[in-house]
Amino acid sequence: TIRPVRRSYYDPSSAPGKGVVWEWENDSGSWTPYDMDVGITIQRAYEKQHPWVDLSAIGFCYVIDFATMGQINRQTQRKRRVRRRLDMVYPLVSGTLPKSQSWPASPGGVAAPPVPACACPQCLLVMSVKATVSAAGPGTATLQPRKAPPVPPAAPKVPVPAPGAKAPDGMATVRGSLKPLATQGGQRQAASTPTLSSASSTASPPGVGSGKASRPSLGTLNRNHLQRLAIAQSRVLIASGVPTVPVKNLTGSSPVNPALAGITGILMSAAGLPVCLTRPPKLVLHPPPVSKSEIQSIPGISHTCRKTTKKQAKKGKTPEEVLKKYLQKVRHPLDEDCTICMERLSAPSGYKGPQPAIKPDLVGKLVKCGHVFHLYCLVAMYNNGNKDGSLQCPTCKTIYGVKTGTQPPGKMEYHVIPHALPGHSDCKTIRIIYNIPPGVQGPEHPNPGKSFTARGFPRHCYLPDSEKGRKVLKLLLVAWDRRLIFAIGTSSTTGESDTVIWNEIHHKTEFGSNLTGHGYPDINYLDNVLAELAAQGITEESLAQEKD
Numbered sequence: 001t002i003r004p005v006r007r008s009y010y011d012p013s014s015a016p017g018k019g020v021v022w023e024w025e026n027d028s029g030s031w032t033p034y035d036m037d038v039g040i041t042i043q044r045a046y047e048k049q050h051p052w053v054d055l056s057a058i059g060f061c062y063v064i065d066f067a068t069m070g071q072i073n074r075q076t077q078r079k080r081r082v083r084r085r086l087d088m089v090y091p092l093v094s095g096t097l098p099k100s101q102s103w104p105a106s107p108g109g110v111a112a113p114p115v116p117a118c119a120c121p122q123c124l125l126v127m128s129v130k131a132t133v134s135a136a137g138p139g140t141a142t143l144q145p146r147k148a149p150p151v152p153p154a155a156p157k158v159p160v161p162a163p164g165a166k167a168p169d170g171m172a173t174v175r176g177s178l179k180p181l182a183t184q185g186g187q188r189q190a191a192s193t194p195t196l197s198s199a200s201s202t203a204s205p206p207g208v209g210s211g212k213a214s215r216p217s218l219g220t221l222n223r224n225h226l227q228r229l230a231i232a233q234s235r236v237l238i239a240s241g242v243p244t245v246p247v248k249n250l251t252g253s254s255p256v257n258p259a260l261a262g263i264t265g266i267l268m269s270a271a272g273l274p275v276c277l278t279r280p281p282k283l284v285l286h287p288p289p290v291s292k293s294e295i296q297s298i299p300g301i302s303h304t305c306r307k308t309t310k311k312q313a314k315k316g317k318t319p320e321e322v323l324k325k326y327l328q329k330v331r332h333p334l335d336e337d338c339t340i341c342m343e344r345l346s347a348p349s350g351y352k353g354p355q356p357a358i359k360p361d362l363v364g365k366l367v368k369c370g371h372v373f374h375l376y377c378l379v380a381m382y383n384n385g386n387k388d389g390s391l392q393c394p395t396c397k398t399i400y401g402v403k404t405g406t407q408p409p410g411k412m413e414y415h416v417i418p419h420a421l422p423g424h425s426d427c428k429t430i431r432i433i434y435n436i437p438p439g440v441q442g443p444e445h446p447n448p449g450k451s452f453t454a455r456g457f458p459r460h461c462y463l464p465d466s467e468k469g470r471k472v473l474k475l476l477l478v479a480w481d482r483r484l485i486f487a488i489g490t491s492s493t494t495g496e497s498d499t500v501i502w503n504e505i506h507h508k509t510e511f512g513s514n515l516t517g518h519g520y521p522d523i524n525y526l527d528n529v530l531a532e533l534a535a536q537g538i539t540e541e542s543l544a545q546e547k548d
Contacts, residue, residue, distance in 0.1 A: 010036070015043035019089040024071050025081040026517050027524055046084070075397055075504060076535035078528070284512030284519075286460060287419040287429065296416040298430060298470060306412045306480055317389065319382045320358060323375065326391055326400040327364035330372055338363075339395050340377035349376035356380055366391075369398040386444055390537075399537035402545070405503060406444045407483035408452065410436030414473060416465050422512060423521025424464035430473055432461040432507075436486060436500050445488045446498070452488050453499040461507040468526050471540075475533045478542050479505060505532050 010016045015036075022039040023031040034042065038055065042064055045053035055062045061074045064082060071080045297304050333345035341350035348360040356379040365372045371393055382391060390401030413433040421429050435458040441450050463469040479485050487503040490496065506529055510519025533539070 008036075010040070015039045017089065018043075019087050021085050021087045023083050023085065025083075027522050027528060028514055028517065031083065032517070043084075076532055077397065078531060078535075281513065281515060283510070283515050285510055287417060287431075287462075287511045290417045290419070294418050298414060298416055298465070298473065300470060301414070301474065301477075304413060304415050306414075306477060308407060308409055308412075308480065308483060319356070319379045319387075322382065322389055322401075323364070323378055323391065326366055326368075327375070327378070328367055329375075330363040330365050333363040333372060336372075338372075338374045338377055340373055340381060343374075345372060345374065349374035351377050351380050353380055354383070356383070366393055366398070366400070368400065369393050369396050371395045397535060402482070403484070403537045404482045405484040405487060406442075407480075407486045407503070408436055408439055408442075408445075408454075408488060408500065410434065410457075410486075412477070412480045412485075414477075419511075421462060421464055421520045422514070423523065424466065424469075426466075427469075428465040429511075430463040430465050430469055432463070432473070432476070434459045434461070434485070441488060441498070450498055453496065455491070455494070455496070455499060457500075459507075459509060460511075461509055462511050462520070463508070464526075472526055472529055472533075474543060475530070475538050475540075476505070478538050478546055479533060479536060481546070482536075482538070484536050484538070505529065505536065 012018070015022070016039070020039070020043050022034045022042045024034065026032050033039070038058065038060065041055065041058055042053055045064070046066060051067060052063055052065045055064065056074070063072045063074060064070075065072060069082050069084075071082050072078070330345075335344065335346055337343065338345050338349065343350035345363050351360070351374070356376055358375055358379055360374065360376040362375040363372060364375045364378065373394075378391070381394065386404060386406060388402075388404045390399060390403045392399050392403060411434075413435075415431060416428050417431050419429050420427065436454045437457070438452060438454045441448050441452050445452070463472055476485070484503055485505060486500050488498065489501045491499050491501055506518075506525075508518055508520060508522070508525060510516055513519050514522065
């Protein structure tokens with residue numbers, strides 16, 4: 001699959017231009033930054049001193065409350081903490097970009113440091129390293145150490161190799177803060193390890209500089225030399241107790257891309273920051289292989305597979321008949337807004353779509369939650385929904401009747417495997433396997449008659465085989481039967497439209513790690529998913545209803 005990519009510049013007055021980062025607290029207690037565009041929207045409202053900002057305008061069903069610094073899910077009413085922090089200013093480019101130039105400078109030209117594109121720390125760091133290497137002059141363009149001439153007697157004492165021998169090679173540093181480390185490392189490294197001359201070497205007293213072997217410049221280091229440089233630097237830094245920095249695998253065949261390792265080490269050294277590149281934590285999506293004989297059924301749950309077919313039969317009632325069960329008429333409404341059409345309840349409904357067979361000035365109150373709306377607006381909302389005989393209050397999300405979804409046909413398998421999840425070592429694991437094939441959208445879907453895709457199936461999910469884990473599974477089975485686990489829409493991950501997506505009930509798809517936030521350990525997950533199921537109208541009472 002080929003997709004276009006683009007590169008964006010942000011205004012200096014925006015959140016990234018000021019180095020402002022907005023983050024939300026995930027289930028594991030760590031902080032996750034919002035997407036750049038979402039952060040810009042939140043910061044704009046924050047600077048205007050708005051009490052809150054609704055993100056539905058940019059496609060997210062969340063409200064950010066600045067008074068409590070919380071994120072509220074408009075559907076489930078679940079709250080998360082948010083925070084605002086200052087980070088490094090996002091790199092900006094102003095004016096015309098400088099013309100490309102060779103680096104290091106050619107022997108015939110003057111080695112002048114290039115003008116940085118901007119004054120951000122990243123650009124200044126890169127340019128300072130370029131300038132340092134360029135200043136080493138044309139005499140440093142070879143990787144082969146040369147024989148050193150005799151040192152004049154008047155020169156300071158400097159270790160000099162015997163005539164005909166190769167100069168000893170140690171680790172290179174650009175800043176003096178790492179010189180002790182480099183000196184220690186040079187005693188342990190092989191003589192073939194390449195080094196990078198520092199700016200101070202060009203300023204050595206006459207006679208001393210001529211006695212040193214010629215050092216290679218950064219532009220002449222090939223992949224093998226960068227790899228040896230990275231390995232040498234890592235060994236010295238690990239021995240000295242420098243904290244390690246994990247770098248993701250870019251090649252698929254080695255822990256760290258050698259060129260990336262070499263360049264990163266040089267740049268960090270230039271800033272006076274010791275760095276050691278190590279292998280990142282490993283993502284464990286699936287458990288070890290399990291034979292059929294090891295798979296067991298779940299106690300208290302009959303069968304190990306559940307299927308859904310086409311849309312359930314509609315209730316044979318008109319919208320007016322459905323609403324009559326859940327509403328009380330209000331003869332003298334208060335002087336407040338209808339939250340559907342945003343017109344006053346004392347005035348006719350502002351809905352301009354297909355005309356329901358009801359007067360536009362009638363007002364009703366929902367019997368459970370007490371919220372008041374135009375009957376005209378409620379009928380229009382019901383007609384635009386699943387029309388399954390249920391109604392959900394648009395203000396507080398209270399559900400009237402039995403809510404069903406638009407999940408396409410598929411299969412749900414569930415069983416116990418003999419492996420434990422991180423954080424649940426005292427029990428085995430429930431594995432759920434969802435499988436939904438691609439197909440054609442029905443009348444209840446966003447684009448009837450149009451085909452839809454089903455990416456990533458079969459999808460494997462995991463629960464602890466504990467009492468609460470089995471309770472969650474039973475409720476998930478109810479959600480599956482009511483077609484609430486999946487829906488057809490636009491993927492928030494890939495941006496693809498008309499595809500099968502999760503439907504506000506979070507699942508754990510990472511078995512042995514929690515690098516993506518969808519794994520274990522997560523002490524709050526079972527309670528959170530029970531709250532999400534309750535927001536869909538699925539509670540322990542639903543289990544009794546299903547038996548009836």
